[in-house]
Amino acid sequence: MAAVMLQGTGSDVGKSVLVAGLCRLLANRGMAVRPFKPQNMSNNAAVTPGGGEIGRAQALQALACRVSPHVDMNPVLLKPQSDKSAQVIVHGQVQDTGDAGYFRERKSSLHKAVLASYKRLSEEADIVLVEGAGSPAEINLRAGDIANMGFARSAGVPVVLIGDIDRGGVIASIVGTKAVLDGEDAAMIRGFLINKFRGDIDLFTDGYKAIADRTGWAGLGVIPWLPIVRNLPAEDAVVLEQAETAADGLIEIAVPMFSRIANFDDFDPLRLEPNVRLHMVPPGAPIPASAALIIIPGTKATIADLKFLRTQGWDIDIAAHVRRGGHVLGICGGYQMLGQTIADPDGVEGPAETVAGLQLLPIDTVLAQSKTLSRITGKSIADDQPFGGYEIHAGQTKVQDGITDCATLLRTDGGREEGVISPDGRISGCYVHGLFDDPAQRQTWLARLGVASNGQKHESVVDNALDDLAEALEKHVDIERLLAIAGEAK
Known part of the structure; x- marks a missing residue:
């Protein structure tokens, strides 16, 4: 050998x-x-x-x-x-x-x-x-x-x-x-x-x-x-601000860069779309008002990065974006942030505490020591388009009792419902990393924003x-x- x-x-x-x-x-x-x-x-x-x-x-x-x-x-x-x-x-x-x-x-x-x-x-x-x-x-x-x-x-x-x-x-x-x-x-x-x-x-x-x-x-x-x-995934977040994207893309998608941003290759398929300007927003810069979609990414420290988001004033930018009729998607830790509360009773990520979320979805999250690690496939419920990806998170997120006016975003091939979407379809979140890898799923998201996808299967590009x-x-x-x-x- x-x-x-x-x-x-x-x-x-x-x-x-x-x-x-x-x-x-x-x-x-x-x-x-x-x-x-x-x-x-x-x-x-x-x-x-x-x-x-x-x-x-x-x-x-x-x-x-x-x-x-x-x-x-x-x-x-x-x-x-x-x-x-x-x-x-x-x-x-x-x-x-x-x-x-x-x-x-x-x-x-x-x-x-x-x-x-x-x-x-x-x-x-x-x-x-x-x-x-x-x-x-x-x-x-x-x-x-x-x-x-x-x-x-x-x-x-x-x-x-x-x-x-x-x-x-x-x-x-x-x-x-x-x-x-x-x-x-x-x-x-x-x-x-x-x-x-x-x-x-x-x-x-x-x-x-x-x-x-x-x-x-x-x-x-x-x-x-x-x-x-x-065209290959980057390992280190230090390169994100230098990531090239289509300068003449028809729409802008903004992703705030947390201090503990995780699994940021979720956005590589979007970065390679000719109709998309992917903007990785660094600390100290505002989320641009021109964004059609804000994606709140995953993080290794949800509560700490939610506080970081607020110190950057990004919560104000996100609220203004929503008032203007913009779209917001949260993935993993970003999904947890969109809810009403995030509780860490056992001090999984730091001091035991409960904090208010961004109040954009009627969900609550409780962090726990046990971690969900799984590969999953399925379809989005609204448009029956396939997705494939993986989950990697500590904590469980549930819709608040008595809420009947928000829908489930995805259904896995095993029949499990995953994620939440608001009644008007503009605010959504889920735990699935790799959501945009499937060209059909990516096209449905871009179509909501008024542009077409290149139709490439991201794994083939890589x-x-x-x-x-x-x-x-x-x-x-x-x-x-x-x-x-x-x-x-x-």
């Missing part, structure tokens, strides 16, 4: 995308490939067929390998709930909520869980492509590390380091990484890749050579800026992008050298 780990000089250098592209490239060569990320920190999560929770990037990488996602592909997932604490998911299930001290105490057991998952994946694959987290140069986090060199060393997996030239300083980033690493950690790195290059590659010849000379690592290629990557990415990597990466390095794994 072969394995190689792609680590980066920092966050958002393209590790997730490159692992996905290499997964598809090697799968197209007929190899049994498996993705693996020992520890991920993200509120963008996916639900596996077995009912577990993993990072959404690993679900994309599984798709690239043409296999079903599995909890072993991301054995430890940390979902930040505040600046100092995160929910800990181990092998797909919530284990606890902890701060930095908690993680230091639990590193040993988490490391064992990581190695057990890696061993199981290794036994079913020709090659495992491992993704690091952040950067190994964060040497203040090296003790007890399971995400980068701590894993690479204990599992005997060689490393290729990725540098992002688009952000500048790539020579210093790569050479500096070697300078700060412990000698044995640095020895695990066998090569480097330059990612997101724009312009004349000949201008970087001397820089490329300087990196190789100063580090002793093999250069495996320079990967150009690839526009096709915009799948085609993976093939295009794999083709580009074949041209720009020394794949044979990469495989030779992977063959050095113990």
Whole structure:
């Protein structure tokens, strides 16, 4: 069995995308490939067929390998709930909520869980492509590390380091990484890749050579800026404000960016619609009055982000939008916010409290320790159009007693009713992530706003992008050298 780990000089250098592209490239060569990320920190999560929770990037990488996602592909997932604490998911299930001290105490057991998952994946694959987290140069986090060199060393997996030239300083980033690493950690790195290059590659010849000379690592290629990557889901919320969308779209859809926004790839199918201008509204900016639809997204901390929404003045913007006859959709945590109250009696997300919602739907939510994790399919009740997606939430939402003038939004194939829509059809909410992936369902939403859909099946768009990415990597990466390095794994 072969394995190689792609680590980066920092966050958002393209590790997730490159692992996905290499997964598809090697799968197209007929190899049994498996993705693996020992520890991920993200509120963008996916639900596996077995009912577990993993990072959404690993679900994309599984798709690239043409296999079903599995909890072993991301054995430890940390979902930040505040600046100092995160929910800990181990092998797909919530284990606890902890701060930095908690993680230091639990590193040993988490490391064992990581190695057990890696061993199981290794036994079913020709090659495992491992993704690091952040950067190994964060040497203040090296003790007890399971995400980068701590894993690479204990599992005997060689490393290729990725540098992002688009952000500048790539020579210093790569050479500096070697300078700060412990000698044995640095020895695990066998090569480097330059990612997101724009312009004349000949201008970087001397820089490329300087990196190789100063580090002793093999250069495996320079990967150009690839526009096709915009068709793939992003892992980190930091890129949302830069997301490109159709500038001449006929309608505008606004999505306020919460401090703990989750599962924001829900909106990727809309971003690719030519008739839609998708506006991710950053903190400090108002929700534009020109929006035809406001989508209140999911969040890892519903009550905290509801308070955040109010401090931004977005509640005032939403109320004004509703008075003007605009449409509002809440998904997951956003659905909970649309109601009358949100109660957290057990302190699941923070202090035990009950807060008032936005008062736009006659529903109440009670948060609970148990989490709903499931994939679901069904149809929207009003127009009988199919949908497919997944649920991932803590809490139950119910229509208030005595309410008879609001309707159910969706019905699952199992017969369960899900979500609520107001009598005039303008305010609605549900727990379903991925609601817009099905082209027929997406068309019904856009038709309500007066525009047509491109009719694309979003999964096909993503799948085609993976093939295009794999083709580009074949041209720009020394794949044979990469495989030779992977063959050095113990």
